[in-house]
Amino acid sequence: MAFDWFERQASRLLKQSAEGDTVPTDDADARSILGMLESLGLVMIETGQATNDVEETLRAVAKVYSLDDARTVVLPTYVMLQSTTAGGEVRIESARPGGGRLDQTGAVETLIGRALRKEVTPAEAMAEVARIRTATPRFGAVAALLGHVILTVGFGMVINPTIQAIWVYAVLGFGVGLLVLLARRFPGLSSTVPVIAAFGVTLVTALLLVHVVGDAPLRIIAPPLVSFLPGLTLTIAAIELTNNQVIAGASRLVFGGAQLLLLTFGVFAATTLVGGLPTALPEPLLGQWAGLLGVALVAVGFTLFMSAPKGALVWIFLSLAVTYGAQALGAVAFGAGLSGFVGAVVVAPFTRLASHFRTSPPASVMSLACFWLLVPGALGFIGLSGAAQGGAASIQTLMTAGISVLSIALGAIVGISLSRDAGRLARLARRGVSRL
Incomplete structure (x- = not known):
C-alpha cells in the first residue's frame, strides 16, 4: 500500500514536470482553482454573458489549470461547481445584482484571456474580480x-x-x-x-x-x-x-x-x-x-x-x-x-x-x-x-x-x-x- 502511494506521487510529480507544473498539487490548490472558477463565473453572469458561454469558458479555464474533473452548472443568477480533486467540494453561489457596465465587461474579458493563457494565479484572478466588482464608473x-x-x-x-x-x-x-x-x-x-x-x-x-x-x-x-x-x-x-x-x-x-x-x-x-x-x-x-x-x-x-x-x-x-x-x-x-x-x-x-x-x-x-x-x-x-x-x-x-x-x-x-x-x-x- 505504501509503495503504491509513493508510486502514485512520483508519477504525479513526473507528470507535473513534463507539463510545466500545471497539475494541482493538493486539495488546497484544487480548491483555490475552484474558487477562481466560481468568481469568474459569477462576474461573467453579472456582466450579461449567456450561460452557455459561461459554462464553455469555465471548462476551458479549468482545463488550462488541469482541474479536468470540475463540473459546472450555470444559471442566470447562480453558479454551481464541484470537483473530486478538491475533496469533492461543492460550491453554490448567487450573482450580485447590478453590474454590466462596459468597463467591467471589458475588464472581465481581459482577465479571462489572461486566465486562458495561465498568466494569473487563482488568488490573483479572484483579487482582480473583486476589484472589477467594486470599481467606480469611468464617468460620473x-x-x-x-x-x-x-x-x-x-x-x-x-x-x-x-x-x-x-x-x-x-x-x-x-x-x-x-x-x-x-x-x-x-x-x-x-x-x-x-x-x-x-x-x-x-x-x-x-x-x-x-x-x-x-x-x-x-x-x-x-x-x-x-x-x-x-x-x-x-x-x-x-x-x-x-x-x-x-x-x-x-x-x-x-x-x-x-x-x-x-x-x-x-x-x-x-x-x-x-x-x-x-x-x-x-x-x-x-x-x-x-x-x-x-x-x-x-x-x-x-x-x-x-x-x-x-x-x-x-x-x-x-x-x-x-x-x-x-x-x-x-x-x-x-x-x-x-x-x-x-x-x-x-x-x-x-x-x-x-x-x-x-x-x-x-x-x-x-x-x-x-x-x-x-x-x-x-x-x-x-x-x-x-x-x-x-x-x-x-x-x-x-x-x-x-x-x-x-x-x-x-x-x-x-x-x-x-x-x-x-x-x-x-x-x-x-x-x-x-x-x-
Whole structure:
C-alpha cells in the first residue's frame, strides 16, 4: 500500500514536470482553482454573458489549470461547481445584482484571456474580480445622465422620427435618466422605476406632446424607455434556448417578458387615466439619413451611459455602423422580420476581428452595443402596448418582434460559429506554414 502511494506521487510529480507544473498539487490548490472558477463565473453572469458561454469558458479555464474533473452548472443568477480533486467540494453561489457596465465587461474579458493563457494565479484572478466588482464608473452621474439623453435621441433618430420629435426625445430622456440614476442609488426601487417611467412618459406624451410631434404616440414613448427595454435579455434568452440551455433560457425569457409587462402596465395605466392615446396629424419624417446620424449618437450615448473603456468610442461606432448597414441590407433583401438575422451574423466576426487591433476594446464591449442597437425589445414594447389598447396592427408588430428576437439569436449563433471556424482555420494555416 505504501509503495503504491509513493508510486502514485512520483508519477504525479513526473507528470507535473513534463507539463510545466500545471497539475494541482493538493486539495488546497484544487480548491483555490475552484474558487477562481466560481468568481469568474459569477462576474461573467453579472456582466450579461449567456450561460452557455459561461459554462464553455469555465471548462476551458479549468482545463488550462488541469482541474479536468470540475463540473459546472450555470444559471442566470447562480453558479454551481464541484470537483473530486478538491475533496469533492461543492460550491453554490448567487450573482450580485447590478453590474454590466462596459468597463467591467471589458475588464472581465481581459482577465479571462489572461486566465486562458495561465498568466494569473487563482488568488490573483479572484483579487482582480473583486476589484472589477467594486470599481467606480469611468464617468460620473452627470455624464451618465447626458449619455442617456443622447442615447434616447439616437434611438429616436434610428426609427426615423419627425423633426419636432428630437427635442421631445431629449426632454423625456433627461427625465427618465434621472429615474435610472435614482434606481442605481436605491436598488430597492429598481422594480418600480420602469412602471413609473412608462406612466410618466405616456402621461406627458398624451396630454402635451403628441400633437406637437405629429407622430404615432408609441413611437414617441419607446425611445426614452430604451434603458428599460429588455432587448438584450430577450436575445440572450433565445440564444440560450437554441443552445439547449432550457432552464436558463426559459427563466430569462420570463424575466424579459415581465420587464415588458411592467412597462406596458405603466403605459396602460396612463392611457386609461387620460381616456386613450390621441392621434395627431402626421408630419413628414426626416428620412433615411436620420438613421445614420442616430447610429453616431447611440455610440456616444452608449459610451457615456454604460461607461465604456478608454478608446472604445470609435470602435463602438464602427461596430454599430457595420451592424446597422447589414441590418438595412437584410431589410431590403429579406424584409424587416429577418433583417435582424443579417445584422446579428456580422456582429461576432467583425468584433473579433476588430479586437485584434491594439487600440480596440474587447470584443464583448462592441458586441453588447450592437445587440442594443438591434432592439427587438422596442418592437415588443410597441406591439404589447398597442395590444393592451386593442390595436389589431400592434398584434402583427408583436409577432414581428418575436420573429426578430429569434432571428437575431440565430444570427448571433451563426456569426459566432463562423468566427470560431475562421479562427481554427487561421491557426491550422499558421501551423502548416510553420512546418514548411
